[in-house]
Amino acid sequence: MHNAAQLVWGHADSGPERLALRVGDESWSFDELRRSIAWAMVELEGRGIGRGDRVLVVVPTSAEFVIAYHAILALGATAVTVNTLCTEPELAYFIEDAECSYAIGWDETEDAVKAAASAARLGLWILSAGCMGTADEIPELADVAGDDASVLLYTSGTTGRPKGAVLTHDNLTSCGAAFNEALDLSSDERMGTALPLFHVFGQAAVMFSTYHAGGCLSLLRPFDAAALLEMAAEHRLTAMSGVPTMWNAMLHAETDVTADDLADLRLASSGGAALPLEVALAFERRFGAMVLDGYGLSETTGAATFNQADRPRKDMSVGRALPGMEITVLDEAREPVPVGETGEVAIAGPVVMREYWNRPDATSDARHGRWLLTGDIGRMDEDGDLWIVDRKKDLVIRGGYNVYPREVEEVLYAHPDILEAAVIGVPDEHLGEEIAAVVTPRPGATLDPAELRGWLGERLAAYKVPRIYKLVEELPKGATGKILKRALNRSEVSTTGARPARSSKTP
Known part of the structure; x- marks a missing residue:
């Protein structure tokens, strides 16, 4: 069956x-x-x-x-x-x-x-x-x-x-x-x-x-950080799962729950984004359980690699291939790179999706023989531990939620007062990444960030709506006229962009 x-x-x-x-x-x-x-x-x-x-x-x-x-x-x-x-x-x-x-x-x-x-x-x-x-x-x-x-x-x-x-x-x-x-x-x-x-x-x-x-x-x-810890104590949980922002919130939660109350908790698993080792160690010091993280995609049923308690934890590594899975790192010619060098991460195994629904071309583009091409840039060491170092896609991972800039940009371009737009991820201490929209108004138009955020909120799920807005006269472009997101100073956008009040729906 x-x-x-x-x-x-x-x-x-x-x-x-x-x-x-x-x-x-x-x-x-x-x-x-x-x-x-x-x-x-x-x-x-x-x-x-x-x-x-x-x-x-x-x-x-x-x-x-x-x-x-x-x-x-x-x-x-x-x-x-x-x-x-x-x-x-x-x-x-x-x-x-x-x-x-x-x-x-x-x-x-x-x-x-x-x-x-x-x-x-x-x-x-x-x-x-x-x-x-x-x-x-x-x-x-x-x-x-x-x-x-x-x-x-x-x-x-x-x-x-x-x-x-x-x-x-x-x-x-x-x-x-x-x-x-x-x-x-x-x-x-x-x-x-x-x-x-x-x-x-x-x-x-x-x-x-x-x-x-x-x-x-x-x-x-x-x-709710305190409520999850209280549930762990009341239900005598042996395992908990969450994204990095959850562990960070629990680490700083105001709660009477102690490591003694969580004596049954032997496993804390994290995913959605890389978890800093210091957060994992601090959680273990306060609550007695080491947080281990891994890596997976929707296309791999959320499974590919995982850190394990009986192996040394390496800072920012997402661990080794899960049982039954294979991981490799490929160069532009789709050949394996030497140990320690970066390339595109590819995955094979029984968790890999069947296809993209009604998209044979996209399915073919994502395959190389038995390998699923992830679009993520990574490196592996001699032990088989994997690090995700960059993304070929402009994916923003905001608090564990995947946000795809092109989708947000397409909505922004529908605004009558916007000439050009670029959506990027900028560093955020709490969420890992925050979403920023860098926009050029149409000549003679005036854009108010708070009103723009409200307009987007009617057309996009709340977690996709940018929280930072920077208005510029012109976006940087290459010789062909393509907007060059890499030329945008993310630190400057993060510190000088306008931030409308947070929505109660923010995940």
Whole structure:
């Protein structure tokens, strides 16, 4: 049986009373979780969802996400999981591009998905906390092939619109298996996170690793540093996962939780961006658990490399290849570079996506034989430890969220008073990188950064909206007229740009 939902089904058979999920004061055993998933399967079938359908899922981290997501996979359909902060135009694009036949939303953020689904004439199910029932009978899982699509995750480069990485049922289970072997996980594991489950890190690396082991997943939303530490103590977590900004926030949290309260915590895993070694060491000094980080992409089901506790930690390294994975560094001719030299990181293994949805050219461009070309520049040492030193793409990683400048620039160019625009990442002590927009107004026009930010906020998810704005008479250009972002002084932009007040929606 290749269906990725089989993990829950199997544990419900072998250990039905073991805890599978905890959210606040509520908990579900594996038997109860399977019965809730079964109930959602029947509900979705009644709404016309079946094998091969693609379902847009605009739901935050919650028990309802876990249940609905597994129900979609159990039916042999494909979950198209996207950020709950997406605007109506963004959701409309995902619906059209993925050819979705149905949508699922959340009552707290339902306006955008309601409008997008209505415009596309899609059926819509709005979930709310506690809305799921339980089934008396357990339906059979859809008999899918290992390379059948299970999830469509949208990602983007510096050109074009976001493209959907097709992850298969085998991709998800292989991700869970790799982390289980690398981290020596067991059915006694109690994993906690405040990560968004619509993102590959929380969805694949955390949820599927936990359920591959048969452990219990504790969820918190929204992220609050003190609350996550308190949940870790109350639930006696053995493992926690987060992005670097979360560990830094917990390190400086005002809380009574001590290392003694976290005596069960043996593993703290970080991803989304490189974690400074000093932050990891300081967290261990305060709370007793060493934070280990790794590297992965949406296209590799969130898995590629990871640091391990039994190996020396090297500052800013993202560790070695996970079990079953292969990593190499290639030069411009697609030949391996000597140890220690930089080149493009390439990945091979059972976690690599099947394809980009309906984009054969993009799929071909991302492949070199069995290798997936990541677009990231890195180097490896003689031990096989990897460092990510740069990005060929202009990707900005803001607090663990991927922001693609071209997408933001395309929206900026639609503003009637903007002549030219360049979006870049600038260093930020709290978030790792902050988003800055350097713009040239049209002749005679006046731009107010606060008004521009509000205008963008109506068209982009909040985490994509620049927080720094610098107005210039002209952007630097090369001989062909191409804007040269590398000629922009990022430190100057960071210190002289205008910063409108932060939004309450900022992730």
